[in-house]
Amino acid sequence: MTSTFLAEDFAKLVLRGHAQEDACSIHSTQSSDSEDPFKKLDLVENRPPSEAHVSFVEVEGLSEPIALAEDLSGGCGGRIWEAARVMTDYCLWRSRHEPEWMSGKHVLELGSGTGLVGLAIAKGCHPDSMLLTDQLQMLDLMQRNIGLNKAHNNTQACVLNWGEPIPENITRPDIILASDCVYLEVAFQPLIDTLMLLTDENTEIYMSYRKRRKADKRFFQMARKRFILTEVEDPKRSTYQKEGLRLYQLTKKSSK
Numbered sequence: 001m002t003s004t005f006l007a008e009d010f011a012k013l014v015l016r017g018h019a020q021e022d023a024c025s026i027h028s029t030q031s032s033d034s035e036d037p038f039k040k041l042d043l044v045e046n047r048p049p050s051e052a053h054v055s056f057v058e059v060e061g062l063s064e065p066i067a068l069a070e071d072l073s074g075g076c077g078g079r080i081w082e083a084a085r086v087m088t089d090y091c092l093w094r095s096r097h098e099p100e101w102m103s104g105k106h107v108l109e110l111g112s113g114t115g116l117v118g119l120a121i122a123k124g125c126h127p128d129s130m131l132l133t134d135q136l137q138m139l140d141l142m143q144r145n146i147g148l149n150k151a152h153n154n155t156q157a158c159v160l161n162w163g164e165p166i167p168e169n170i171t172r173p174d175i176i177l178a179s180d181c182v183y184l185e186v187a188f189q190p191l192i193d194t195l196m197l198l199t200d201e202n203t204e205i206y207m208s209y210r211k212r213r214k215a216d217k218r219f220f221q222m223a224r225k226r227f228i229l230t231e232v233e234d235p236k237r238s239t240y241q242k243e244g245l246r247l248y249q250l251t252k253k254s255s256k
Contacts, residue, residue, distance in 0.1 A: 054148065059120045061092035066135065067117050067148035069141060071081035083180035083208040086245050088120045090234050091177075091206075095125040099173060102127040108173035110191075111181040115145045115157065118177065130140070131170065156223050162195045163190025175204045182209045188219045194199070196226060205250035210243070227252055 057063040066082040095101055109118040112132035122130035132142045132155065142157035149155075150180060158169065174197060195205060205227070209216070223229060227250040231237075234247055 005122060007202065015108045018021070022164045023121060034096070058122070059092070061089075062120060062124050063097065064123075066116060066123075068114050068116055068119075069144050069148065070114055082243070083210050083245055084117045086236075086240050086247050087117050087177060087206065087208040089178045089236055090208075090232060090247055091117075091121045092124045093235065099126075101125070102129055102175065104128045105174040106171065107131070107175045107177065108133060110160070110162075110178040111178060112142055113158070115142045115155075117126070117179050118150050119145060119151055119155065121177070122151055123149070127154065127175070130155040131173070132157040133170075135159065135161060160194070161190075162187060162194040165195075166194075170198075172198060172200065173203065178205070180209050181207065182216055182219045183212065185215050185218065188222055191219075195223075195250070200209070201252050201254055203252060205252075206247065207250060208245065208247045210219075210245050212244075223250065 054067060054069050057068050058065045070254050091102075102121070105127045106129050107118070107121065107125075107127040108131045109115075110133055112134045115132045118132045120128050121127070130151075132146070134142060134157075136159050139157060139159055146152060146155050146157060158167065160167065160170065176195070178191075182188070199205065220229065230249045231253075232247045232249050237247070238245075
């Protein structure tokens with residue numbers, strides 16, 4: 001299946017906001033550890049694993065499509081989310097105008113899911129390295145998509161659980177990307193904690209998300225205590241804002 005990675009056609013591939021809410025099954029479980037909210041949640045649908053469907057997604061600005069397996073058996077991250085389009089369009093556009101922006105940089109993507117954003121940016125923005133990260137349930141899917149795109153030369157995948165110590169094999173990145181990671185209120189503080197551990201005042205953080213609930217405001221209120229938030233100047237901003245989509249740059253505040 002081939003599709004065009006533009007606003008009017010992207011709807012054929014993404015799981016839209018209302019459908020996202022219905023499709024993602026989150027089940028509460030018992031835990032005595034109030035310090036680790038992820039132990040109270042089962043983010044994986046309770047159903048047998050299914051074979052991932054492979055699509056070929058044509059991304060504006062890339063000469064070749066991204067081969068992408070999508071699979072919900074690993075959780076909500078197994079689908080393409082709309083904010084991925086916003087992030088990818090912006091990064092590719094900026095790299096065309098500033099070729100040195102990501103050149104030689106180490107880039108890390110949080111909540112990679114299928115890895116669409118990271119794979120497209122690894123191909124089109126030419127960072128020195130791209131690290132896709134997500135929970136263990138998504139690792140096989142991320143690795144499969146790296147293989148489908150023959151991207152092993154500069155792209156890897158590993159497990160990174162928000163709110164936990166950063167694994168020793170993850171070095172501090174120059175740039176962090178997070179597409180649609182603001183959707184689960186119990187994860188707000190762990191996400192901020194992870195951003196704090198991964199960054200210094202020179203780290204560039206880009207976060208795209210779709211506004212769904214009033215509770216989303218709480219994340220940004222929490223984030224502003226530790227980071228400076230700026231809405232990114234993007235030529236497509238007026239278009240995607242009509243769909244409730246936003247793109248922010250976060251910079252860690254000085255500890256002095």
